[in-house]
Amino acid sequence: METEKQTYRIAVDCMGGDKGPGEVVQAVSLALKDLGAGDKLFLVGQEEVIRPLLCASGIADEPRVEVCHAPDVIEMDDKPMQAMKSKKHSSMIVALEMLKAGEVDAVVSTGNTKVLVGAGTIKVRLMPGVQRPALSAIFPRKTGYSIVVDVGANPETTSEQLVHNSVLGALYSIAILGTEKPKVGLLTVGTEEGKGGERINRANAYLKALNERFDWFEYAGPVEGFDVFQGDADVIVTDGFTGNILLKTVEGLVYMLKDIIGGKVKRNPIYIAAGLMLLPLLRSIKKQVRPEQFGGAPLLGLNGLVFKAHGSSNKYGTAAAITIARHACSKDINKKAAEVLSVANDVIAEVQENF
Amino acid sequence: METEKQTYRIAVDCMGGDKGPGEVVQAVSLALKDLGAGDKLFLVGQEEVIRPLLCASGIADEPRVEVCHAPDVIEMDDKPMQAMKSKKHSSMIVALEMLKAGEVDAVVSTGNTKVLVGAGTIKVRLMPGVQRPALSAIFPRKTGYSIVVDVGANPETTSEQLVHNSVLGALYSIAILGTEKPKVGLLTVGTEEGKGGERINRANAYLKALNERFDWFEYAGPVEGFDVFQGDADVIVTDGFTGNILLKTVEGLVYMLKDIIGGKVKRNPIYIAAGLMLLPLLRSIKKQVRPEQFGGAPLLGLNGLVFKAHGSSNKYGTAAAITIARHACSKDINKKAAEVLSVANDVIAEVQENF
Numbered sequence: 001m002e003t004e005k006q007t008y009r010i011a012v013d014c015m016g017g018d019k020g021p022g023e024v025v026q027a028v029s030l031a032l033k034d035l036g037a038g039d040k041l042f043l044v045g046q047e048e049v050i051r052p053l054l055c056a057s058g059i060a061d062e063p064r065v066e067v068c069h070a071p072d073v074i075e076m077d078d079k080p081m082q083a084m085k086s087k088k089h090s091s092m093i094v095a096l097e098m099l100k101a102g103e104v105d106a107v108v109s110t111g112n113t114k115v116l117v118g119a120g121t122i123k124v125r126l127m128p129g130v131q132r133p134a135l136s137a138i139f140p141r142k143t144g145y146s147i148v149v150d151v152g153a154n155p156e157t158t159s160e161q162l163v164h165n166s167v168l169g170a171l172y173s174i175a176i177l178g179t180e181k182p183k184v185g186l187l188t189v190g191t192e193e194g195k196g197g198e199r200i201n202r203a204n205a206y207l208k209a210l211n212e213r214f215d216w217f218e219y220a221g222p223v224e225g226f227d228v229f230q231g232d233a234d235v236i237v238t239d240g241f242t243g244n245i246l247l248k249t250v251e252g253l254v255y256m257l258k259d260i261i262g263g264k265v266k267r268n269p270i271y272i273a274a275g276l277m278l279l280p281l282l283r284s285i286k287k288q289v290r291p292e293q294f295g296g297a298p299l300l301g302l303n304g305l306v307f308k309a310h311g312s313s314n315k316y317g318t319a320a321a322i323t324i325a326r327h328a329c330s331k332d333i334n335k336k337a338a339e340v341l342s343v344a345n346d347v348i349a350e351v352q353e354n355f
Numbered sequence: 356m357e358t359e360k361q362t363y364r365i366a367v368d369c370m371g372g373d374k375g376p377g378e379v380v381q382a383v384s385l386a387l388k389d390l391g392a393g394d395k396l397f398l399v400g401q402e403e404v405i406r407p408l409l410c411a412s413g414i415a416d417e418p419r420v421e422v423c424h425a426p427d428v429i430e431m432d433d434k435p436m437q438a439m440k441s442k443k444h445s446s447m448i449v450a451l452e453m454l455k456a457g458e459v460d461a462v463v464s465t466g467n468t469k470v471l472v473g474a475g476t477i478k479v480r481l482m483p484g485v486q487r488p489a490l491s492a493i494f495p496r497k498t499g500y501s502i503v504v505d506v507g508a509n510p511e512t513t514s515e516q517l518v519h520n521s522v523l524g525a526l527y528s529i530a531i532l533g534t535e536k537p538k539v540g541l542l543t544v545g546t547e548e549g550k551g552g553e554r555i556n557r558a559n560a561y562l563k564a565l566n567e568r569f570d571w572f573e574y575a576g577p578v579e580g581f582d583v584f585q586g587d588a589d590v591i592v593t594d595g596f597t598g599n600i601l602l603k604t605v606e607g608l609v610y611m612l613k614d615i616i617g618g619k620v621k622r623n624p625i626y627i628a629a630g631l632m633l634l635p636l637l638r639s640i641k642k643q644v645r646p647e648q649f650g651g652a653p654l655l656g657l658n659g660l661v662f663k664a665h666g667s668s669n670k671y672g673t674a675a676a677i678t679i680a681r682h683a684c685s686k687d688i689n690k691k692a693a694e695v696l697s698v699a700n701d702v703i704a705e706v707q708e709n710f
Contacts, residue, residue, distance in 0.1 A: 077547065114545070114550075142611055142614065152544055155544050155551055155552055187600060189510050189595065189599040189600065196510055197510055225599065225600040225607065226604070226606060228608075229604065229607035229608045230610060230611060231607075240544065241543070241544055241552070242596065242597045242600055245579070245593070245597055245601060246580065246601060246604050248581040249580035249584065249604070249605065250580075250604065250608060251581060252580065252584035252586075253584045253608065255585060256495075256496070256584045257612070
């Protein structure tokens with residue numbers, strides 16, 4: 001429908017990630033296939049490390065790739081404020097500065113989440129009406145996909161912030177998954193009202209009121225853990241503490257299942273035969289349950305597009321993050337947000353008066 | 356090691372559960388195979404419903420089974436206080452009264468969790484030193500099993516209650532899984548200290564101090580969601596909000612995987628052949644990832660043994676709950692708890708003074 005004339009520039013922080021810069025550069029070479037002819041990727045990091053990797057990946061002469069030297073590296077155990085002070089020339093901070101200066105349209109990083117959230121908030125700044133940024137993740141479910149917000153940016157999310165995350169998640173669902181009228185569920189421990197404590201009750205009251213105000217948004221009410229994979233909510237909103245634990249628990253389970261299947265299949269000749277026949281099936285399960293195909297978790301609520309690819313992402317996950325960042329650029333997902341957040345905050349204030 | 360001379364009496368609430376009393380009676384007939392010759396099961400519920408089911412399950416003449424008539428039924432949407440007042444003659448309340456009166460050694464129920472927690476607390480009473488009961492669940496992990504506490508009894512768990520749940524979970528792990536020196540992990544959003552907010556920081560400080568006091572208990576520090584299935588903590592302690600969402604999300608994912616496998620296998624003849632060959636493998640995965648084999652979640656912190664079998668439990672799950680309740684009776688799991696909790700509360704008070 002849309003006319004895609006525009007080209008976009010994305011800064012890729014090459015120095016983060018558990019698998020090192022080699023994996024990120026391979027991800028870049030994969031992602032290039034999905035990008036437009038006029039798009040540009042800025043590979044930020046230690047030039048002496050990145051150049052040889054470009055050769056190894058066969059993209060040394062790729063005109064859409066440019067290397068931006070950044071000597072410092074943010075480690076996984078660096079603290080946000082300390083890293084921002086002492087590592088101004090790190091790949092992550094330089095990439096964020098490029099976004100702030102308008103030199104790129106989006107940033108993708110596999111680095112330290114805490115620093116990305118902190119530095120992203122300070123450099124790129126929060127949208128008007130937002131108090132804290134939120135990370136989202138896309139999960140497969142029985143009938144489609146659900147977006148879970150927040151998966152770890154803000155562990156102590158308030159009722160008001162749950163509402164902000166609801167509208168940001170809904171806008172993201174429209175932009176990225178093409179959802180027509182996103183159903184938003186509030187994650188809690190029981191679907192009856194009154195369960196889950198004061199914080200959930202307040203958020204529930206705000207969201208019910210908000211439901212009356214937007215015709216593009218549907219509040220589906222409280223939902224339970226079961227609904228993440230089995231329900232019909234397009235957006236599942238929760239605090240960053242619960243969301244992060246949920247995301248990582250699911251990841252751990254998927255790895256365990258793969259180990260069980262892998263281990264057993266190796267030991268038994270019947271399983272080897274059957275396993276070969278089942279390979280396409282296993283591949284499809286893997287595809288369906290691995291978040292890597294939607295590897296980019298956007299930091300919602302910022303005045304710019306910052307995507308976090310999981311620290312343990314392989315090249316496919318990081319490539320998906322780059323592709324999704326490009327997609328988000330083309331959708332201008334932040335355009336409607338300020339207006340919508342302002343209405344949401346008005347509704348919150350009205351409900352608070354009568355609570 | 357132990358000399359098992361004792362016999363035990365268990366009250367089974369037959370009227371709860373999504374699958375109805377028929378499934379519970381079938382569970383009883385399965386569980387009888389694992390019980391001692393002198394053990395006794397009291398089937399509590401509507402006699403006119405239960406009697407024919409006993410015939411159907413071929414245990415009408417079983418001397419170890421006795422029916423206790425209770426005319427009322429607690430529904431899944433009943434509220435605790437209201438149910439306790441208006442449904443005094445319900446199967447769940449009658450079973451709890453039997454435990455309170457010392458007529459049975461344990462109660463197993465598949466009914467309404469909220470009512471079981473509320474009524475269990477009021478009828479059976481809390482152990483000295485405990486503020487709120489906690490539900491535990493057993494998860495498989497890479498190397499063994501982990502016990503997650505709390506999975507939904509107390510959504511707003513305080514730092515102090517996290518400590519209580521840690522020692523109760525550790526004692527349960529020793530009794531039920533035979534763990535020698537249980538490693539306890541505090542579930543949060545990052546393993547560095549200082550992550551997860553004030554509540555987690557306090558609990559972390561208490562648990563570190565407690566680690567010095569008990570030689571049978573090891574505080575493994577903060578753990579992440581990934582560790583539930585991949586880590587080496589025997590007990591994972593969390594609030595009832597996060598724990599409940601975690602449990603139900605995992606359940607939803609396992610059902611989704613089964614649907615994917617089932618759906619695909621049905622549609623494709625190659626998969627049917629391969630699927631048949633893989634049946635033992637699938638069964639073993641199912642066994643390893645389904646909590647039903649450890650179907651009984653004990654309500655820790657009460658002065659008596661109350662086990663919750665999941666509302667959607669099938670006969671195998673409920674049978675496992677009965678068997679595990681019998682096992683817990685023989686271990687006298689509550690004996691050491693009062694003493695240990697008293698030490699834990701002393702340690703909490705000491706740390707609070709210096710916090």
